[in-house]
Amino acid sequence: METLLVDGEAVRARFPILGRTVHGRPLVYLDTAATAQRPEAVIEAEAAYSREHNANVHRGIHTLAEEATGAYEGCRRRVAAFLGAPGPRGVVMTRNATAAINLVARGLEHTLGAGDEIVLTVMEHHANLVPWIQLARRTGAVLRHAGFDPETGELDLDGMIRLIGPRTRLVGLVHVSNVLGTINPVAEVAEAAHRAGALVLVDAAQSVGHMPVAYPELGADFLVFSAHKCYGPMGLGFLVSTPETLERLEPVEGGGEMIERVELDAATWAEIPYRFEAGTPNVAAAAAFPAALDLLEAIGLPAVREHEIALNARAVETLERLGGLRIVGPRDPAARGGLVAFDDPLVHPHDMATIVDTRGVAVRAGHHCAQPLHRVLGLVATTRASWGVYTTGDEIEALAGAIAFARRTMGA
Amino acid sequence: MSTIPLDELYREVILDHHRHPRGRKPLAHPDVEAAGLNPSCGDEVTLQLELDGDRIADVAVLGRGCAVSTASGSMLAELIRGRTLDEARAIAERFREVMHGEAAPEEVDLGDLEALTGVRKFPVRIKCALLPWVTLLDDALARAGEADRD
Structure with missing residues (x-):
């Protein structure tokens, strides 16, 4: 290299x-x-896909469909490897990081009841606040927010850990604040959350591609980011997790690609992660994004x-x-x-x-x-x-x- | 390559209103209070009106905003003080039409507000110029109409 x-x-x-x-x-x-x-390299890869390989993914038998599927699935493998994630089956491709957070919030709805708690921080981007507000409205769950020091920008870690309790179902926090720049101690929060039996979501939109980020070291169950903040195309984001954890989410968008068998009044879901990817995805963006990761790794x-x-x-x-x-x-x-x-x-x-x-x-x-x-x-x-x-x-x-x-x- | 007409955006009269905004003193007994928000930047403005029948006896424009919205609010305070509710509404509607490109500035008498028409060359900033006026039209005057009838 x-x-x-x-x-x-x-x-x-x-x-x-x-x-x-x-x-x-x-x-x-x-x-x-x-x-x-x-x-x-990204611009060229996106154009080359459109010029030479464009086809719909997964269902096709013909050569172009196979190439398109190869490019699309290649992106999934590349992202898993880039983040040291357990494997491509734990990677869901979405529209952007916001869509990935919504996928988790709505996917967990069936597990939440009135009085259950969601712990966040006040330094979150609206993308990691509003989906939880909507979820709380639908389920009666309670939102709790850890603060930060307005002088230093530092998360009140002790306060956040104190907010985590037996009713906590999910803990969400931003890895790097998009305003303060603060790098949060995700692993420490995740440890406390896991002790309480809660799931952890980390919004890594500002960290992936800008610093070494290793999924296992963060200790989060869900990591989300967007390709476009990482030198890739718009219209592509990722939910990085494990197949076992994704199993706990109900698929909220129904349609083609996400099913196994459909009757007129019943359907069964495709395997993970495809059940979370209804409809035709942004294949050109997925075909191009690995070129951005190649460049980042070439620099180091x-x-x-x-x-x-x-x-x-x-x-x-x-x-x-x-x-x-x-x-x-x-x-x-x-x-x-x-x-x-x-x-x-x-x-x-x-x-x-x-x-x-x-x-x-x-x-x-x-x-x-x-x-x-x-x-x-x-x-x-x-x-x-x-x-x-x-x-x-x-x-x-x-x-x-x-x-x-x-x-x-x-x-x- | 065109250079952007910065001096049309920040004309001297706008900078003067920005540095010395009129109507910044909160009213002791406002009959009407209305708050407006520019969701793109988070700027908030609060308008207070003191009514004498259907006439605006006094007005205050509160909150921290950019130079454009501050100057616009300052001009609002000068222009509508002493006017009837209908007159204030007419000025606000005229200004909104001009800023949205539905009327040419030379067709209507805008007074000091004419200085703000340069903002039209900066489309993302039109909302800044309109914030106090939209708050007046959509909220304050509606409340004032009710207060006047009471």
Whole structure:
């Protein structure tokens, strides 16, 4: 396997979109936490599938159908291997990470009753809050939320463990917060949850592809993530588990592909994991995603992580030099995922994002689908910059220059 | 490659309203209070109206928002104070039509609000400009109508 220099042009050159300009300036893409840009190999693999192999999966006998099925199932095997998961039969392919969480929440509905408890954290993305709100409404289950320190961004681990009790059926938490960057001690939470007989779901949307993530080490029963935050196509997500655990979920979407035998008034389900994959899936995305994982492994996940830690350090230092910004989340660059969110009392996040965009700098402004988290911070919105393998130190400098320009524009 | 007309978004009159927003003092005895939310950014605005019959005797626009929504709220406070409910509704409807591209700004007299029409070049920010006005139209004026009848 070739070795790539993470901060070098070798990596950047693989991402064609990075060559474009925005408002006449080179694109400075600092919104990887929303979606990562795609390398040429992924774009090409998706096109090659459409050009040469397109067919529906599983039912077909003809050559194209066999090739398409091979590509689709190849993705399942590749993801299981990438995460060190027990095997492809524990991997369900979904539309995105949100769909995977909904699949678990609705799939567990038949096991929950009034008074059962679901333990989450207040730093969750709405994707790991709302499906449980809906489940609680339908079943009478009770939601409990562990807090975090608004100064350090640290999860109240002791508090969370205290919330876990004999009625706890599921514990859900985010691996890396998409606003604070906090990396949560998933294994410790999982241990406490398992002692209480509860299942554990970890939202790994911000960690997979950005740091080494090993399914067995996290200790979670369910791990979810999206391909598009991991340099792959949109429209593809994963629920990673074990066949035995998936057996506990009721399939909630019925249709083709997920059945074994259908009568007019009865049906039996296909084996795991196919019973959770009703209808035609996004085969082109599945055919292309392994190319993203190949690139990440060629660079090496520890090197990817080191690169993002270096960018965290650079960003915190650069933003602090500007003065007057409130950076949220952990101080230690090694204690956060590859992102920095901040509040500038002089420039509202929406104004900030609009103005820095005129300098070609793409950042995200708003509540980042984490309104309860922002309430704990005492903020309505933040501005977030996030990185990937292609981000450079110069781009952080460009961000700082653009923030200074925004302040001048607003007369601050 | 076009450069984006930033100075059309942040015109001097908008920045002035943003730095010195009018109507920021909470009313002691509001007859009507209405809250509006911009779900895309989470910004919240609270409108308070004090009524004298069908006339708006005083108005307050509270909450922290971006420069565009703050300036828009400040202009709202200036424009509707002393107006009747129907007059306020007419201004709000006119402004909404212009911002949604259903009427040209030169067809209607918008006063200071004309400065906000540059926001139309930034489609994602139109909601910011409309937040206080939509809150006025959809919530505050409906409540005011009821309060007036009581």
